[in-house]
Amino acid sequence: MPLSKRIHKFLEKSSKKKRGKGKKNEVVEYTEEIKEGEKLRKKVIDLMKKQKLAAVRGIVKDLDDTKPWGVAMRTKVASRLVELLMQTAFIQPPSDQLEDGALDIRPAFTHSFRTTTRESTKSGRKFGVIECDPLILKGLERTARNMVIPYMPMLIPPVKWTGYDKGGHLFLPSYVMRTHGAKQQREAVKRAPRNQLEPVFEALDTLGNTKWRINGKVLSVVDKIWANGGRLAGLVDRTDLDLPEEPETDNEAEKKKWKWKVKSVKKENRERYSQRCDIELKLAVARKMRDEECFYYPHNVDFRGRAYPMHPHLNHLGSDVCRGILEFAEGRPLGKSGLQWLKIHSANLYAGGVDKLSNEGRIAFVENHLDEIFDSADNPTEGKRWWLNAEDPFQFLAACITLTEALRSSSPEAFISHIPVHQDGSCNGLQHYAALGRDKLGAAAVNLVAGEKPADVYSGIAARVLEIMQKDAQKDPANFSDARHAKTLVNQVDRKLVKQTVMTSVYGVTYIGAREQIKRRLKERDIFSDDSELFGAACYAAKVTLTALEEMFQGARSIMNWLGDCAKVIAAENQPVHWTTPLGLPVVQPYRKLGRHIIKTSLQILTLQRETDKVLAKRQRTAFPPNFVHSLDGSHMMMTAVACKKAGLNFAGVHDSYWTHACDVDEMNRILREKFVELYETPILENLLESFQESFPSLTFPPLPERGEFDLREVLESPYFFN
Known part of the structure; x- marks a missing residue:
């Protein structure tokens, strides 16, 4: 039951006491209850005004005697609502689109059945489809920018995480982990002591407190290109391809060729439509947040411990368009080192092999193309448009604009920059394997x-x-x-x-x-x-x-094989592989066989999937090595985030790409290297094997793989470890 309804129910119960009747002693009792009820009523209202929702939930929790609907009930109600929508929703096409004798209204939504075809058997399964009228689709595409989008970025700092479902958004449901219905994983996080999860909570709070704003100049360029039909800088074409005309021939080969072309064009048009919707949603958020001084992205983790912004559309984990539109709300002077890092960052975004040069080579590349950079900043759509050659064009354009403004200022080193400068790992998964195996x-x-x-x-x-x-x-x-x-x-x-x-x-x-x-x-x-x-x-x-x-990468292969062999031993006992990350986050692999749950609704019979008690042994084995390494790179990023906060840096993380202000890149580089060494100086594989042996004392696990003589401290002196 929503919190607002639970509060209403609580207040209603307390007010009902006033209507009680009975004997003298009951009157006294009712009077006392009325007083208590009024006190609680005032207390709840006062707490709501102060937005102390946790306290309100605690008060009304015991009075909520309702039971949540099960899957079957929710499915039946949803199907009935869809059915009612089809019965009552109609659309009236423009008169010039009506065929002779056609009705001037038609259903907005239709329900039909189709059958999947299998090449091997030429048969398939029947499934129901709800389709909306093409006019509805066009209308949705036109009005997407005016939609009210849930999970907008927050205008105040997110609530600090204190539990599985306590933190993040103020009012919207928020969960510290994306479990996607995996009950065992969800329960493992709920059971973990709060002090064990504190490092994860602190890291997520740090990431969520980074202030962002919209880069208005880049957004204007995106809007202009989009208004002119897209097709530039990776933006999808806003028009559909024309379907090929049917050939006037009886040649079966020609007809077959035409049908394949039609199928291909329709597929391309569907993909374009999907991409257009995606862009419209991103731009809708950007336009809405354009005039805000700053906003925030609350973060949570996936089941492996990798951090993600909770807002699904415009965020810094998104495409080049998203990253080009976003920048730090807080600006900092470039300084001498920051100006150099801004040039290196520009070269990295241009890529095309330039990002493989030394730092000096990248700086030289930028300085040799200053005329093109200035032209890109001054005339992004009417000039030479050199920025379109970049691998990440919108991010590169943002860097060109900032670099141009800085170099034209009276003091480039004093110029206030808002651009996040990236430092990316070099094939980061293999970096983690090399550190695990001490592989020279x-x-x-x-x-x-x-x-x-x-x-x-x-x-x-x-x-x-x-x-x-x-x-x-x-x-x-x-x-x-x-x-x-x-x-x-x-x-x-x-x-x-x-x-x-x-x-x-x-x-x-x-x-x-x-x-x-x-x-x-x-x-x-x-x-x-x-x-x-x-x-x-x-x-x-x-x-x-x-x-x-x-x-x-013999060392990496031997560790991958060892991890897979351990997972095979565990899965053979019909148990999922589980471990705890270096930051204390419990991880349970969710791969289980799915059963069928058949529900008869007013619309059709539906078959839903549900987890069974049987694990998918092969999936448990093959997924464990990459999942384990992802839990390690997630730990490294979180350790770096917390250390950067303590050092006074702004920080954003995209898995193996770490962002900060240009003037702070040197400090962030020092911190991330130290945290990498700190992470791998702990006996990670030994701890993992010990946890397996404690959880499954009757099982025999393979011995740890042999490791090399690589000195981890060398990472501290490697300029291109992250670059």
């Missing part, structure tokens, strides 16, 4: 050790792949079947070909997954006229790429 070779590949310029792990893997293929290309095709593929691919090997596979290696990418990733990259290059040749080449390239990864 892996550490060097992902910048845990100092170098004159950033080590590029993707180029390193590509170089090893090329080396293997060059040797294979020299072999006799009669004795080595892949020699033909090697000769074809020698000139195609680059970092882009292997990048996705390297990135997903920490998530346990399989051979099939790697093959499909590389196949897509090869298909983009259009060098194979035959699909079978493309498939064979992708198979060979995937095999070689995984071999190169095994060679360079």
Whole structure:
């Protein structure tokens, strides 16, 4: 029951005492109860005025004798409401859109049944669909900017977290963890002592107290491009593609080709519509918050302990558009180091290989393109539009505007900057594995050790792949079947070909997954006229790429295998894998088999999914290594956030990307390196094994993997660890 109704019910109960009748002693009793009721009534009203909701909830909790509806009841009521909507909602199309003899009104929503088709069996399952009239869709698209959006950013600091559902928003339901219905995970967090969760609460409060504002200049550019139809800087085209006309022919092959084109165009139009809705929601929030001095994003965590803003549309975890529109509300003077970091930040956003140069090289790149940067800031839509070449165009434009204003000011170092400057990890998942395994070779590949310029792990893997293929290309095709593929691919090997596979290696990418990733990259290059040749080449390239990864990251692979083996032992007992992060957050993997719950409603029979007691053993095993590493990178970010707050820095975190003011980047870099070393100086794997043995004393777990001799303290001196 909503709190407002519970309060009303409580006040109603207290006032009913006034109407009591009875004998003399009952009158006295009722009089006393009336007095008590009036006291409580005044107390509740006073607390509500002071917005002390926790105290109000405590008072009315015992008087709430209602029981919540179950899934079946909620489903039946919802279906009935949908049915009533279809029976009463109609739309009147414009007269010029009516066909001869057509009614001037038609239902706004319709219910129909469809059947999924399966290629293997040519049969499928029946499912119901609620569709709204196309005119409704167009109307929604036009009016999205005027919608009242729930979970707007907050205009005051979020409520501090003190429990599972205590913190975040003032009035809207707020939960410290996104459990998505996983009961065991939810209960684990609720059972955890508050002092154990205090480090997590403190980190979330720190992230939630960062002040943001809208970058009006960038928003104006986005609005202008959007009003002119989109299509620039990654914005979707606001118009749909025209459907191809049906060919006037009896040729079945031509007709089949036309049908496939129609299907492809419709799919593209659906995707465009979805992206347009997304952009409209983001811009609606930006326009609404444009004139606010500052606003805040309350944060919570996913089940692994990674932090996220609770507002779903416009936030700094979003796309380039979101990040370009947002900036710190508090400004700080650039200072000498800040001006240099702003230039480095601009080069990083431009990317295109520039972000792989040394810091000095990135600064030189920016200084050599000042004319283009000034033009981008002065005439973003009518000028040369050089900023559109950037990998993150709107963020780059924001940096161009700030850099231009600073350099044109009388004192660039005194210029007040609001731009968040990013420091990103280098293939961060592999950085964590290298630290866990004290792996010297892996550490060097992902910048845990100092170098004159950033080590590029993707180029390193590509170089090893090329080396293997060059040797294979020299072999006799009669004795080595892949020699033909090697000769074809020698000139195609680059970092882009292997990048996705390297990135997903920490998530346990399989051979099939790697093959499909590389196949897509090869298909983009259009060098194979035959699909079978493309498939064979992708198979060979995937095999070689995984071999190169095994060679360079043996330590990471051994730890991944050990984590997977431990999970396999636990899942064999029909138990989920669970552990506690270094910050004290309990984690329970939610992967279980789903059962069916059939509910008969007034609209149709619905089949809902629900968790069973049976765990998905394979999923528990394959998901554990990446989930465990994510819980570690989440811990590192939170430790850094709290330390930055204590040092007086503004901080925002996007998993493995840490943001602060340009003038504070040096200090943040020092802090994040110290916290990384502090995190991995604790016996993480030993603690994990000990917790497994305590939870499952009858099970035998594999011994810890061997680790190398890498000195963690080298991270403190590595300039490109985060850069």
